[in-house]
Amino acid sequence: MRNVAALPSPLGRILEETVRPNGLHLKKVSVPFGVIGIIYEARPNVSFDVFSLCLKSGNACVLKGGSDADCSNRAIVKVIHEVLSQLGVDKHVVELLPASREATAELLHAEGLVDLIIPRGSSNLINYVRREATIPVIETGAGVCHTYFDASGDIVKGAAIVNNAKTRRVSVCNALDCLLVHASRLADLPALCAPLQDSKVTIYADEAAYQALEGHYPSELLCRATADSYGTEFLDYKMAIRTVADIEEAVSHIYTYGSKHSECIVAEDKKAAGYFCAMVDAACVYTNAPTSFTDGAQFGLGAEIGISTQKLHARGPMGLREITTYKWLIEGNGQIRK
Known part of the structure; x- marks a missing residue:
């Protein structure tokens, strides 16, 4: 978490900038995704990694851990909530769902509430999420x-x-x-x-x-x-x-x-x-x-939210920049389109 905290913010980066012949000034700027749902299995350290990356990148996160690590995950999130409250930060920027199949199903269909799902775990878990989700998914596939x-x-x-x-x-x-x-x-x-x-x-x-x-x-x-x-x-x-x-x-x-x-x-x-x-x-x-x-920390990313094996949006270890998207900012001076 200290490694992630020490990294520069991924937000507000100007990815492209140009002035069109008509005088319009265009900037492509990095912004958060919004709310990211993470479904993972038996490694409670993921809770720390995901929270630190999401907080630094301006995203809220909804954690859905496995039943084997549920007690550890609840203890971790309890500590995070206490610290956030002490610092005057809304503790609901991170939430932990119950370790149940029903909670997984709800998360996969949380259209309008969750912007992105990232599964971490076995190929069975990842395939299930890919089949069932009705919101965008970034696959962190199995490694052969x-x-x-x-x-x-x-x-x-x-x-x-x-x-x-x-x-x-x-x-x-x-x-x-x-x-x-x-x-x-x-x-x-x-x-x-x-x-x-x-x-x-x-x-x-x-x-x-x-x-x-x-x-x-x-x-x-x-x-x-x-x-x-x-x-x-x-x-x-x-x-x-x-x-x-x-x-x-x-x-x-x-x-x-x-x-x-x-x-x-x-x-x-x-x-x-x-x-x-x-x-x-x-x-x-x-x-x-x-x-x-192949690891976010080894790549200098501080930590990773997963290792993407797909080609859309992000590929390989996903750090701060990979959990941002962008928007265009266009500044004019009264121009109209002919």
């Missing part, structure tokens, strides 16, 4: 994240990147789910995966990768991949591996199985890295850095 180890990849960098992306925090949306390996680098796969043993990561490998790892990775942690191994957000100490013939096949795999969240290439070949960055359709595309960096 890949790392592609190119023919030109550095093995030391790659091992560190894969390990960090997979094991730093397995239960978050930016965690690695699938490693794609260029066929010419299969001999390096044991070294690439070696650090994963310390965290007891279960690997689901295709046949070529399985043979490369057999005898070099704990047998109880090495399994053959099935069709379900790809496109799965594991949220656990589990990871799939697939061998690809070239970078085009890696990009095709990501197109088929990715969720447009965060993708990575490990490559020393700048042409390959450039191709990957241009062709992969995701909110965040990394070269020689792990997907674990």
Whole structure:
């Protein structure tokens, strides 16, 4: 919250400004959305993040947390209300709804009262909100994240990147789910995966990768991949591996199985890295850095209200600027339209 408080206000920024030939002076200025509804599940820290971002950006927020964290959320909002009252700020700028399905349904249909809904949580929650809401929704989608180890990849960098992306925090949306390996680098796969043993990561490998790892990775942690191994957000100490013939096949795999969240290439070949960055359709595309960096605080945003995987309005970590919209201010001097 202190990080967010220290950031400049996102409001009143002049995004565009021009004077037309007829003398009209136009300015495009950032303004709040109004009232933002946030539906989230079991992480009460979201209450602090959302409140601080919404307050700083001039928005009111309606929080709808999950039942598992309801007591924590109520304690958090109680403290926030007390502090706001002490400072003479209307405490109703933040409200917490009951942790019930009925409250969720009411929020999703609060037309004229709520301007925007942002769901945070599982793919089931996000899909439900997208289907049921009758007010605008920004999707913060599930993360099915890949790392592609190119023919030109550095093995030391790659091992560190894969390990960090997979094991730093397995239960978050930016965690690695699938490693794609260029066929010419299969001999390096044991070294690439070696650090994963310390965290007891279960690997689901295709046949070529399985043979490369057999005898070099704990047998109880090495399994053959099935069709379900790809496109799965594991949220656990589990990871799939697939061998690809070239970078085009890696990009095709990501197109088929990715969720447009965060993708990575490990490559020393700048042409390959450039191709990957241009062709992969995701909110965040990394070269020689792990997907674990997809985070509002890591991007210098102070905090995040979610990580958008859609293309309309905002994409990637959503901080203060991403929860504002704009309006046009037009100043004239009696001009009339012919």
